[in-house]
Amino acid sequence: MTRKPILAFEDLNVWFGVRPDNPGFHVVKGVNIALKPGERFGLVGESGSGKTTTIMAAMGLLPSSAEVSGRVLLEGRDILRDGEKSVAPHRWKDIAMVFQGAMSAFNPVKTVGWQIAEALDVHNVARGVAAERRVGELLELVGITAAQSARFPHEFSGGMRQRAMIAMALACEPKVLLADEPTTALDVMVQDQVLKLLVRLSQELNLALILVTHDLAIVAQNCHRAAVMLGGEIVEQGSVSDLYHRPQHDYTRKLFEATPDVFAVARKPETAKATSAAPPLLQVGHLKVSYPRPRSLREVLRREKPQAPLVVNDISLTVDRGEMVALVGQSGSGKTTAMQAVLGMVKSQGGTITLNGRDVTGLGMREWRPLRRQIQMIYQDPYESLDLRYRVRDTVAEPLRIHRIAATALEREALVVEALERVGLTPAARYLGRFPHELSGGQRQRVAIAASIVLKPELLLADEPVSMLDVSVRAGVLHLLDELRRDARMGILMITHDLSTAANYADRIAVMHQGRIVEQGPAHQVIHAPEADYTKALLASIPDPDPDPDRRAAGDAVSSRRQPSTALPDHVSESLRHKQW
Amino acid sequence: MSTTTVNQAPDSESPYGFRPTLRGVLQQKTALAGLLIVAFFVTIALISPWIEPYSISEASCGVFEAPSRAHWLGCDDGGVDMLSLVLRGGRISMIVGAVATLIAIGIGATIGVLSGYFGGWVDTLLMRITDYFLVVPQVVLMIAIAAVWGPSLSHVIIVIGALMWTGTARLIRAQVKSLRERVYVKRVEALGAGHAHIIFNHIIPQIGPLLVANTVLAITVAIFNETALAFLGLSDPTAVTWGTIMEHAFDRAAVSSGAWWAIVPAGLSVAFLIMGCYMLGRSIEDALNPRLKVSYLSTHFWRLRPLVGRGPDAL
Structure with a gap:
């Protein structure tokens, strides 16, 4: 893996609301990330940690109150060099994005197919019959039949909408895909499907993927490497396995503790319940x-109850x-x-x-x-x-x-x-x-x-x-x-x-x-x-925070270093629990 | 409770509720101009008896005498000093405007809150009534009622007040309907609070600023209607208002005799007062509606901070 990075952030800083009399807010502080083709990278942090702002900077989609310094290198070329002018040609063609709320990212009065064709048209990829065919291909790629392109966003379920959003992001065959909390509003089972789709696409198309999320378990299961952001800074970066097994920063540890393994923590019934x-x-x-x-007029006349x-x-x-x-x-x-x-x-x-x-x-x-x-x-x-x-x-x-x-x-x-x-x-x-x-x-x-x-x-x-x-x-x-x-x-x-x-x-x-x-x-x-x-099915779709669960021996008493109390034999852990009370 | 609404923390950008500050409103130039105009007219109305150069009930010069150094705005058909009349005329216009508006806002807010809060058949009933009032041509009905009841100031007030509330009712209803769905209102309801508690503690304080803006805007309409009714001779004929001043002048053929000074000063006064109120009301409304500020629709782009090594030599 000594290939040159496809996308690299070098000392990226973003300020908001800088005025001559006001230093503004420093929301992204010296971020360095390098991404190889086909690599999946997780950017983890809580709200306000600057993770979304970081990837928005790579898209050049910051509000006008923002000030940026540092470089974003796409195949070695600094795309921030001339501001908007140098980012615009790469937007969507080389770097595309999947937005958080798929419902609000679609125009409700146009069909899904029309909106994907629009992206093809704007970027001069395809027009007319060719565009129609390409829209069909793109939808098939994300597991939606081509015939559904004539439907409207509200006729799609949440998961399908997010898939269509991914299809739209892939319209111009980008090299890098940025996904901003792509599954936050979705149910666990749908989330699982969408993430599997992203992983499959990244493998098949050799796409570099940045997955922005607050859920460490998602990153652990779907990414190679990850960075943890806190207050605009990357506090820790490394392979997901290192982050899980050897976290260096307290904050990383805290985050992993907040996403416990469902099987390890399931509560035993309490002893001697006073019946x-x-x-x-x-x-x-x-x-x-x-x-x-409300009853329709006909139901009122016939004295029917509305079903x-x-x-x-x-x-x-x-x-x-x-x-x-x-x-x-x-x-x-x-x-x-x-x-x-x-x-x-x-x-x-x-x-x-x-x-x-x-x-x-x-x-x-x-x-x-x-x-x-x-x-x-x-x-x-x-x-x-x-x-x-x-x-x-x-x-x-x-x-x-x-x-x-x-x-x-x-x-x-x-x-x-x-x-x-x-x-x-x-x-x-x-x-x-x-x-x-x-x-x-x-x-x-x-x-x-x-x-x-x-x-x-x-x-x-x-x-x-x-x-x-x-x-x-x-x-x-x-x-x-x-x-x-x-x-x-x-x-x-x-x-x-x-x-x-x-x-x-x-x-x-x-x-x-x-x-x-x-x-x-x-x-x-x-x-x-x-x-x-x-x-x-519900249990099967929950992502495991441990990136390599197979390594964990089945039935191993010391299954996880992070959960000492649950790792102990049941009677010991039970008594410990009572002591804590 | 008593302290909560008074000492509000400055948080005008809160997306959750209306929280305009006085300073936020006055930062707009139109608001300041409007406020100055309104304050000017109110001050004059208050001190008019002491600053009038001549009596408003006795003749002090000739019929339709042209403006001169002694009589800056000339005289009316009875030889009464025009300046004194115009200074005094604002009083009743403003009183009628304010009282009629309070009646209208009172009815409108009550119907709006009840209809928006309770919904269901209460809403349907009250809104159908509102619809009936809305489709009635207001000026025609005002004329009809004033004509039937006879010309009197109190009739003018009641007529204007009883016909002007529909807009307020619909506005408040829409606002209350959305407040009703807020989680904190649901939470207080689940706490076991009665409807009165919720309405007085959580609904009305929220729509307060909106009511203020609406009141100021309604005053403009009320003053205009009062002037119009007075001009048509449906107000108290003995009262001195801008409307009756113009009516008298019109009746006594001031237009044909070229006595513009008998009509123009009173007309301009009405126009300026209404404009002042309108500017003030609009500014409060703008301060209430943060959605009008959409920064992301601007054509400005984010800026680059200079970087050592950026430029032609950068890769």
Whole structure:
């Protein structure tokens, strides 16, 4: 592999917002990367680490507030030399890009074929009948039949759209393909297919590929080498095997710890579960939910009920005190709807929901209100779930005011401080007066959790509580939920699409598919002895953070250096777990 | 709670909500110009009794006397000093404009919030009512009502206020509908908060700035309508407003006798006041709408920082 690099970044720096009186923000700091033909390179980092800006610089697609220094060499020629003028001829012809959101990258009013042909036309590759034929070839290359080129983007599924996006990127036979989080919005199984496609194309077409992602496991499975970015700098670079087995930088280690191996971490059921006679905290039986559309005139006249497909079709589950149940499934499988029904925000079509022995099915908003103290919800995106005009103090005190708890402002403040300290925002006085925009994502989610637990609920519903957070703060928030479950004996029903999170923290896992629960059981059993085909397929599509899993002997007790507790024999690890508590 | 809305942190670029700052609004030249014009007219209206050179109820010169050093803007058909009349005329125009606007904004905001927040049949019902008011030709109805009820200031106020709320209602409804879907509103609802709590604590503070902009813009329409109704003789005939000044002049054939000074000063005053309000309202609206700033559509490109070795000798 002594071939000359096809693409090289040499001491690349990018500043944003530089003005004579303002040094601006230095977002990319001295990045050096060299890429050989056919090589797949992973660029890993959290949001704001400068990874996307780095590859955008190679495309010359930076906003006008940006200032660039350094060189980007394409086959040894500096394409940044004359700014936009020298980048433009190479854009798409030599360096092409797959964008993050495939839906917004397509024009919704033109067919997919037309849009790929447009790229061919703009770059003078092919026109007319020739272009049509080439579009067909490109689509076949990514596994879409040529006949589908006449369809519109919204008629494609998310995975197909991302494939079409890749076909468009390949239109001018580029030498380098830049993929910016190509699978972030996709489900695990579709993600697996898209990544396999990228790897296949890179091998068949000798394409150099830069894969920008926050998920180390994806890089480990699909790339030769990788670089870890933090605060605009590359903190570590090397082969994926070296990064995994011999990480030099603390940050790399932290990132790997945040993406645990699903099989290694699957929880064993807790010992000696107190099986009291009290009814379970939450019991859902044969729940059915659909979103009825408004009745058409004909249906009104014939007095028919509008038929709507069941989004949640006959699911049953229980959550006990001090237990975390994970609801796992693809987007669209009905898990959020099921949770909304449990919360009483969506009307159910059938079945029963019993909270603390009380049947709450079909209660009106007014009857629900006093019950809300017992059941609280944590939302996915802490940037959306807080009112930005509210200080932390007011956000956390709001539930108290709504339920008229605490007679005086002083008492209320004491409860607020207690809740903030409970979620790890200490000293609370430092956070009370802040606005959400003065907090980091992880802190915001903690504030949202504090506002939920200030009422001391018995049941917490968490809808993907960490999926919008950066990888390195996820563990902290999940640990917090685990503590609440353990210490405050809250029952937690958590939605997640990430089986390894579920395996790591949940006592029991319920796998949902197309509105039904296809498998339900203790976490350990669902992961290690899945029964449903869907669960098996789901497990098979999770990327392994270990780049060479085959080297790891099957059944080896010391399977992974990073997970000492799970590597120990079961009884030892179990006792360790208790000691930590 | 009391402190949250007052001491807002400066974060006008927040994409999540409207957060215009006073400074952000005043940085625009049109806003400053508009504000100065409005402030000028308001000041004059307030101090007019003390700065009027002559009485507005007694004749101080000849009929339609041309402007002179003693009477800068000449006199009207009754020999009353024109400058004094124009200075005084703004008072009632502005009072009518402000009160009518408050009525209109009050009705519009209430209907908009209720309709946007509750949706469903409430929305359908209120929006159908709004549609009916929207298709009615407003000036014609105003004339009809003012004619039936008889000329009076309060009638003018009610007529303008009761017909002008439709635009506000639709605007606020659209805004509230989108706020209703925000996650934090859902979260507060799941906390067990009542509708009143959500509306007063989370919805209305968010649409507040929008209401301010809408109010300033509505005042322009209200003042214009008031002047138009007064000119048509449907306002209180004894009140001195810019509209009645022009009406009197028109009735007494000021145009045919070439007495332009009896019409033009009052007309220009209305025009300038409306322009001032409009400029101010538009500027607030622009400050509210960050989507108008689309930097990525600009034709400027990113810059290169000079590099040692860059240039012809670089490979």
